[in-house]
Amino acid sequence: MTDKDCLFCKIIDGQIPSHKVYENDLVLAFLDIFPLSYGHTIVIPKKHYYNFLDMPEDDMGNYFKELKKISLLIKEKLKIDGFNIVQNNFPAAGQVIPHLHFHIIPRMKGDGPLRMIPGKVQAKEDDLRKIIKKIKD
C-alpha cells in the first residue's frame, strides 16, 4: 500500500515528521511547509495513489467526506473567510510528489487572486506549531 521511495508515504509512516492537522485510518492532513497562505494544509490518502485518476471510484465518497470535514475544521478553527481546493495531476500541472494530494488553501478577505507561486519560502517551525495549536484547541 505504501511506496518506499515516496515522500508522503514516509510522512504517513512517521519516518519524516509533519505538523499534523488531522489523521484517521483513511487520510492524513498536515501543514504545507512551503505555504501559499496561513494554514495551507495538504490532505493525502494513506494508500499510495499517483493522482486523482488513480483514486478508486468506490472509495471516492469516503475520501471527499474527509476532505470536507478537514476543510470545515480549518475554516472554524483558523477563522478563515474562504479556501481554495487545488489538486495537481502530472508534472505538466505542477505535480511534484507522486502521491495524490489535495491542497486546502485558506483565504482571507482582501487577499486578491490566488498566487500559485509560493516563492519557495519555507515556513518557520514555530509558526507551524502555533497553527496546529489553534486547530487542536
Place this chain on the structure above:
Amino acid sequence: MTDKDCLFCKIIDGQIPSHKVYENDLVLAFLDIFPLSYGHTIVIPKKHYYNFLDMPEDDMGNYFKELKKISLLIKEKLKIDGFNIVQNNFPAAGQVIPHLHFHIIPRMKGDGPLRMIPGKVQAKEDDLRKIIKKIKD
C-alpha cells in the same frame, strides 16, 4: 433544485447557451469562456449547491466519479499532459458564481506554474467550437 438568479442554473436550464463538453442527469461540463488554458472546463452539479461545504456527503461518490470521467475525456481527446483541479469556496477565495463548480485546467509540458489570473480575456466562439468538436469526435 435550481435558483432563478443563478447564472449556472440558467446554463443548466438552457436559458444561457454554453459550449457543452459532457452532460448527464447529475452534472454538466462546459468550456470556461474566460479560459486559463486551452480546454479549460467547468464541471457543475445540476442541483444548486453554494459550494463544496454544501454538497451532500452521500452524493459525493457519484459526483467525483463524474469529475474523474470528464477529466479523462479531456485528457484523451485534447491530448493534454496534465491538469489542475481547482475549486474556490466563498468570495475571499475568488468564488464569483454562487453555484458549486470545479475547474479542470488542462496543462501542457513547459507551461510553467499555474497562473490563476486569466487577464479576463474572453475566448473566441470559433475557438471554443473547435475544442468541443475535438472532444466530441
